[in-house]
Every structure is written in C-alpha cells, then in structure tokens.
Amino acid sequence: MDRVTSFDRRRALGLGAGVLGGLAAGTGTARAATRTQPVAGRQPAAAWMLWWSPNPATDGLNAFEGLEDDRADSHPGVRHIYVSGESYRFDMHTVDRDGSDRQRNESKGMRSGSTVHKIGKDQTWRITYQAFWPSSLTATTKFTHIFQMKVPDVGGPLWTLTPRQKSRPTLTVLTLRDNDANTEHVLADYTPLQNKWLDIEWEFKASNSGGYLRWVIRNGSTTVVDNRTTSVDLWRDVNYLRPKWGIYRSIESSGLQNTYQLIRNYRAYQLV
Template sequence: MQVGVIRRLEGNTPRGGCFMPTLFTRRATLLAAAATPFAAGTALADVGVTAFKLRWSADPGKDGLRAFVGVEDDRSDSHPGVTHIFAEPTQYRFVMHKSDRDGSDRQRQEVRAIQMNGSRVDMKKNETWRYDYQMFIPSSLKGTSSFTHIFQVKHTSVASPVVTMSLHRTGSTENVEMRLFGAGQAKLGVTNLAPLRNKWIDVEIEVKVADGSGGRVRYSLKDGGTTIVNASRSGIDTWLGGDQAHPKWGIYRSINDSGQLQDTYLLLRNMKAYRDE
C-alpha cells in the first residue's frame, strides 16, 4: 500500500454483495477531523483543553443556606426580627432596606465561603478556581459613587478583598466592573449596567490566587447567547495573606451616595465552583 494512504472497508456500502474498499489520504483524514464540529454543550474539559473539576454546587431548594459557611444577615441587628437572605426553591435572594446598617457608614447582606456536606471548600495558594452562576439585578439596585460590591474574593484574616464585582456610578452612568485590589483597584471589564438589569445574566469569574505577579483574573458576562464582557489580566498579586481565600456573594455597599440607595434585592442561581486540576 502506498505510504500515507489508509485503506479500510466500508461496512455499509455493499455493491454486488461485496464491500467496496475506500481510500483515505492522511491529509484528508486530518482535514475531516478538524472540520467535525463539537456537539452542542460540550465542555472544553471534555476534550482535554482544560482540567476544571466541579468542586461545589448549590441547590437552594435542597441545600438551603447550608451551602455557605457563614450567613451575614444583618449581623449588627439593625433591623431586628427581619430576615434578609433567603434560600428559595430555585434561587437565593438578598434583600437590602435603606435603613439596614453594618456599622455606621455601610450596609451588608452577604453569604461567606462555601461548603459541601459540612466541609469548607476553600481556595489555596497557587490554585485556579472558576465560579459560574447567574445573577438578576433589578432597577432598584443602583451603582454608587462610593462602593457597592455584589461579589468578592477575600482572605479570612485580611481586611482588603482580593477582587470584587462592583456597581459603580460616574455622573449619570452606572457600570458593572471587576476591581483588582492587588493591582491598586485596577478595573477590569467595565460595561454599562443598564442593559443588564431585570434579566438573568451568566457570570463566569476565574481567579488564580498567587503572590506577586503570579496571579490572574478572567471575567465574563453573557446575556443569553451574547457575550457582553470577556476580559482578563495576568501578572497581578491575588494572594494578600492568610492561608486560604473564599468567595462572598450578596450586597455590600457604602451609604455615602445616599441618593442612589433604595430598598432593593439581588437574585442568584445555578451557583457552581470548579478547580483547575
């Protein structure tokens, strides 16, 4: 047989009771393989491009708030007798009232860190994690000229967050953005908040937690099948101290931009965490 030619029998092409041989060149075989599309919904991990493994998944109807290590629901008891964080059948709800306080100058209704079967699932130094979920931001949850965070990565013993997803207002423009605190609060993936309100938005946040210039952050937002943001930055410090890092979700905001504060809420669902292995 000629070098570079593969001969096989086509078992489904009978002619005169015999199977007809078909010749394929090596080049044709490779081109055919390259042209074959992946099946819809196939993850990159399935074809060996990435190695992310599911490490946590929150089912609000089954797991409730036990999916989280800590529930910071009005921890200063500024609104006694009122619940602000709920596990509903298919989503988590975070409610914030204008009068709620976490200290004298801010508000907080957040969940802190994640756990499976009662065991913490933390980020360790030099690991890469990805958090996937969907969020619903109503018209009443405004960007502010001070800080309004709806996601954070933090260390237990360090005051500063590592990264935040923040709703920020400059003049009359409200944006959603990632802030990189190990890079002087540099902003990543700034985009207009208005078109993202009152609908479910897909969020993907990937963080390699590492010292010095070893860290990396990637952040994407999708509105249905449309990618709104897909931004990344490497060579940054994403390990600010302590022995672990963990995510936080909810509403954490300053009261300084009081004109933008309303009674409001945030919804989250389909929450998952993956570790690159």
Template sequence: MTDSLHPVPGALPRPARRTLLGAALGGAVATGLPQLTGPAAAASWQQRWAPSARTDKLAAFETIEDDRADSHPSASPHIFTEGDNYRFTMHLVDRDTSTDRQRHEVTGMRDPAGGPYLRWKQGESWRVTYAMYIPSTLRATTTFTHIMQMKQPGTGSAPIIVQSLRRVGGAQTIELKIAEQDILVGRTPLAPLHDAWVDVDFQLTIGNGTSGTVRWILRKGGTTLIDARKTGVDTFLADRVRPKWGIYRSLGDTSDSLRDCHMLLTNMRGYQLI
C-alpha cells in the same frame, strides 16, 4: 411574605435556558475559554460545588452575614431562599456594625452542604459560575456597592477582588477590580443587566506578586456583555481566598441611588483546575 421585596416564589422571571452553560461544566461558559498547552493540557475544570437553593438552603455556604448589627430584626432574615434562588434583600434602614455602610453577604462554599468548606489556596485555580438577577432598584453608586468579593478570611482583612456597581461619569456600570492594587479588570454598562438574568463566569489563579490571573465574563442570552482578563497580578494576601456574595454598600452615595432592593443568585457552581 408577598410585598414588593418578598414576591411569591416564581414571580420574577427565571432564566429561560442555560445557553452559557455547557453540560460538561454544569453551567459554566464553554465558549472562548483559554486553551491549555504543554503539560497543563491534561488539566481540566473539576466540579467541586453545586448547591441547590431548594434543598441545601443556606447550608451551602461557610458563613452567613445577615444583619450583623441586628439593625432591622423585624425584616429578618434578609438572606433566604426562594425556590431555586438565593435572595439578598436590602432595606434603606439596614446597617452593618460600621454604621456608614450596609452588608448582607454569604461567604465560602461547603461541599457537601453543611459539611467542610472548600479552601482556595495559593497556586490553585478556581472558577465560579452562576446566574444573577439585578432589579433596577439595585443601582450603581458613587461610593462602593459590591455584589461579589474575594477576601482573605478574618476580621479587618481587605478585599482582594471586588465585583461592583459603580457610577462613572454619572453612568451606571458594573466592574471587576483587583482592589488592593486598584487594577480595573473590566467594566461595562449596568443597564443591560437590570431586570434580567445574566450569567457570570469568574476564573481565578491565586498568586502572590505577579503570578495571579483573573478572567471575568458576563453573558445575557447568547450575547457576551464583557470578557475581560488580567494576568501578572497579585491575587493573594495570606492563608486562603474566600468568595463572598451579597450586597455590601456604602451609605455615602451622592447620586440619590440608594433604594430598598434585592439581588437573586441561582445555579451556583464551583470548579477547581486539576
């Protein structure tokens, strides 16, 4: 496929270098990390997940939610790999099982690919890093457009944390929120992310009540776009936390921002603090 939504692999720019990603973390931001003291000083981020889009394909993930309502079978698959990238393609005609929204997402992390999935449990600290390409066709909206979620697995469970593209005062932004408590972790303009590779570093301590912690870093080249952190927050519902990536958006946007679009992810890594 070689139309505008399915370019020849390699047609979009790849990250020129991994300035964010130190060798010790296989792609994670090394600068400005919180320093551990006392008994915790011996703990370190241990890599638990390092899928290759080229070789592992979608077997890297726990589940694939690709056009669950079978609304646009002629365009399937909507989630696939292009070289080293995971690609999520969304068309205006796509519909989820709830027809007021659209969803093409992957969930969880399998290590090794196709093997058991990793379980994020209460009291644990986890971290994911990856590079993200958001074209200018994937715009912020007045209603929800989520591109990463942390959820409790199960039908109907509410999101715990969402990374979203949101219109604020008419301006396009990208933000991270603790969803259930409606706590904003951080927000920054979306324009610098459009049509460029941006590195994401997301860190989570899973805690009930006030024992959770979240840190969210976005960098483009050598520039930090945002480095935000919240402590003393609730980051757990029940059972376990499971990450999700993709495009999940409402059709209720009032800013005329919905377009055929896509998103690319690459160099995905997962770590546990041990």
C-alpha cells in the same frame, strides 16, 4: 465525605475530566464522562473538577460557609438572606446597617455537607453562577459591591464586582495590585444588564505572581464582556480565599433604595 478522599476515588475511577458542563440545572448532581486512558510515561491532561453545586431546595443556606445577615441587628426580626424558589435572595433595606456608614448582607464561602471548599495558594479555579439585578439595585458614587473575593479576616477584597455611578451607571471590576493600589476595569453600561438573568464567570489563579483573573458576562447567547488581567494580587500568605455574594454598600450615596439580588446555579470547579 472527606474532600481529598473523594477526589482520590474519582481520579481512580477516571471520572475527573467530565464534570464541566455535566450538571442538570438545579439538581446539584454531576454527570461524569468517560476519560481516555493515559499514555504510558505521560501525565494526564489537567481537567476541571466540580467541587460545589448547591441545590437551594435541599442544601438551603448550608450551601455557604457562613452568613453576614444584619450583624448589628439593625432590622430586628427580618431575614435578609434566604431561598426564594430556585434562587438565593439577598435583600437590602435602607434602614439596614453594618457599622455607622455601610450596609452588609452577604454569604461567604462554599460548603458541601460538612466540607468547606477553601481556595489555596497557586490553585486555579472557575466559579460560575447566574445573577439578577433589579432596577432598585442602583449604581452608586460610593462603593456597592455585589461580589467579592476575600481572605478571611485579612484586609480588603482582592477583587470586587461593583456598579458605579459615573457619567452613567457602569459595571466595574476593582482589582488589588501587588502594591495594594486598586485598578478599575470598566466592563459595560450597567442599566442594560438589569432586570434579566445573566451568566457570570470568574476564572483565576490564586498566586502572588503568575496569577490572573478572567471575567465573563453573558446575556443569553451574547457575550457582554470576556477579559482578563495579570495586574492583580491574588494571594495573601495566610489562610485561604473565599467568595462572597450579596450586597455590601456605603450609605454615603444618594438615591439608595430597598433592593435585592438573586443568584442561582452556583458552580465551582478547580483545575486539577
């Protein structure tokens, strides 16, 4: 179904406001709540519209716009991205290569059937999921990105989620400012966040100016971090934005191990 047509039909039925939080876990099925009728002459309040909630059992890897799984064929015959139970699993081995000095096994973008969900200029989105990072997914002195927001085929990421080895293992967000310099935001100690399921949330407005990025990490009922920045450039005047998940790391750090990342319960909402 065409995405715009689908949205227009939902809006006509008055279902757009009730999708947030209205999902049965793992089913990929939205439960819409009723919406009060707008007052004459007043615009209806903005609401979060759910566009993407893939079910690994039925959507499989078609949940993504594409995969970057050992593009150099450095580990022949081995799949690095696949469905594992109710999760998507991203494997990385020390022998894997994506160029001479780095490794990359990532999914990119969001797909529902034949529709690719593209994040456009000045749009506001919220992307949520649950992540599991084992002890073997170590913080490194060079880059190890476990999430990226990028413009296809244009430069580096607009922001990343990155475990970094400083005086201790630390989880950071790296954002790109208007002058193309990076800002590092230290979120929390990384080790206590490993070997458990965490809730991750990104909320952002994709704008050159007036944009913002909010990040939230929860460990069960405990909020580990909930912060935001406006010191970030969230648009390039070409193409569209798309998220990437997996492992993308430099080989120029010591202590690299065979490892993986698990992700489940993907959701993507747009403020409409």
